[in-house]
Amino acid sequence: MKQNEHVPTELEKCAAEPIRPADELVSRFPVTAHPRPANDEQYQESMKSLAFGKVFTDHMAHMRWTHGQGWHDRSIIPFGNIELSPAAAVLHYGQEVFEGIKAYKHTDGSIWTFRPTFNAARINHSSNRMAMPAIDREDFVASLAAYVRADHRWVPSQEGSSLYLRPFVIATEPFLGVHSAHQFDYYVIGSPAGSYFASGVAGISIWVVKGYHRAGPGGTGSAKAGGNYAASLLPQMEAASRGFDQICFLDTYEERYLEELGGMNTFVVMADGSVRTPELSGVILEGGTRSAICRLLRDRGINVTEEKIAIDEIVTGIEKGTVAELFACGTAAVVTPITRLAGEGFDLSLPVGKVMLDTLKALTDIQTGQATDPYGWMYRLA
Template identity: 55%
Template sequence: MTDTTAPASDAPSNAAAFEVRPNQAPLSVEARDEALADLKFGTQFTDHMARAQWVSGEGWGDRRVEAYGPLQLDPAAAVLHYAQEIFEGLKAYRWADGSVHLFRPQANAERFNRSAHRLALPQLPVEDFIGSIEALVAVDEAWVPGVEESSLYLRPYMFASEAFLGVRPAHVIDYLLIASPVGPYFAGGVKPVSIWVAQGYHRSGPGGTGDAKCGGNYAASLLPQQQAYENGCQQVLFLDAKDDRYLEELGGMNVFVVRADGTIETPRLTGTILEGITRYSVIQLLEDDGRKVVEKDITLDEVRTGIESGDIAEVFACGTAAVVTPVGRLASPSFDVTINGGEPGDVTMGIRTRLTDIQYGRAEDVYGWMRRIA
């Protein structure tokens, strides 16, 4: 696999086009500090949000940063009826010197537009995607936390806001960006998670929206995720919809298996799996460390028997929110196996350290992945 994305510092920005309308009632410094002292994932939001609007025949306009607050939608807004929407997720990291950096924002911008194409939404220029982030962080930089394992999670999204009940692509689209200071995705920090194999449900099928980052994919994962909770697991693993045999991805992360001989395997991209930016980055780092990475069809049976025989030494998952997470247990109604004694593996934790050291500025960024924004 070759990732040809240009260095993050080279990506264009249109931050100056976003008019800043300051929040007249921002959270007090004391209340903000209290929020930053108790970081959870996606529960607290910054004082502002960025937005823009697209109108058919006119293009993008009305770029602004304004007070974070409720949206006003017509009850006939198309998104509420036909789910025409997409989103992204990326992070801003506070480095030890106080500066703030994004990780590969242009890759998120490009995936955002691939998702937009699949959902019949307009393309958002890369310079507007990155510009909205830079404009928002410039106003809300004080919200970027600086403690270990923390970051400012950024959620750009786009939806059909036109009030119209006909089944066609909407003529009015709203783009918004909100931000949330976060700590580790899983409560308790980096610990091996238990994974439940989805029973009777699939995330996506051939020709569907599996490789688009849209809400419908995640809505489809919630009932199987509930199954996982009921069986003592934190995440759910989906198999392919055609044969119900091959690993695809977790509810919100890509999956990797580490063979005893050091070879690392991950499901190949088939159009039903999200093209994870963390996934691309992990593969690059592993290959540059001299490890063999194979993208292939992987059956559940070979993973189960490999874990039991010791041929599979580690399993891990990766994504923007959780970064790299060790998997300690894989379960279904027919089996329940522990991986590496339920402990994090050396390959898993090594690649996690390699990646996070770049993200937090503890290691040289030889790939040009980081972009300073404050």
């Protein structure tokens, strides 16, 4: 393989497969209008603050899977509480997966999303690991498009804003035996959102944690499952008490190699211009934003390597100047600089770097329609 040549992952291969336009799919999810949608005052107040994940729109998408019948009862319904048996399997055995994806309003009023087929592939990868049923990828995309069309007014147009979409699947069969459930419910809810981090491109602070691990080899680390995030909450709270925004996990066996942050992938920019990111070991989550950034950087002639990266090497590199910048990425935060890295025995500062800023601009310009999309990443929802 040539230097800087990339072999696509299975998720990337699935994401590259074409899908029909939304106009041909949305009829799969008929709409039941909300009888009491947010009034103008409530709506205007919600759209003014754009706090991440605090306010939700009028509707949600839903479908149900039952053993022997498959997925059925596709619909867009009023947003509301879910009726759930206290014996529902998700409450006892944690059978649950989710995704994060955004809808962007372009200047012409059209609404687009970024790489929905990647999210469709990943939710099925997660579901497979959690012994849950796969979702037809056209159903997945149709649910997003039909939901966004029902709640199009909730897609904000301010700079840096979007409608954050949360598709998720939960095991709803009521039983107390340890086996995969025979009933699952799929939903899509959405929240109008601004910047994930209040500091924006000013940078975030990271505490490198030891003694805690998000996931281990053979576990569910490559699945976007709630238990992985639950495992990160205690060390995240401890880091917050020290004044840090996020945590970085190290590998399970040696506690030597970078894995990922509590909810984001990481990149290391070297002084020679090359870029490194932790390899997909089966423990970390394969991010769609990570994948896109690797493609953008390689197409700019930057050498990108996916490999094991030792924390000691990063610390020494920052001290000696061979590491120029660090940044993190994910759907919610997009791209954000890491300007402070600390752990047991070190506390270091880094600048907001040019590679990070150029990457953020290139990616968000594509997402918001300010630049052409040579990769076919954007998909029109409405």
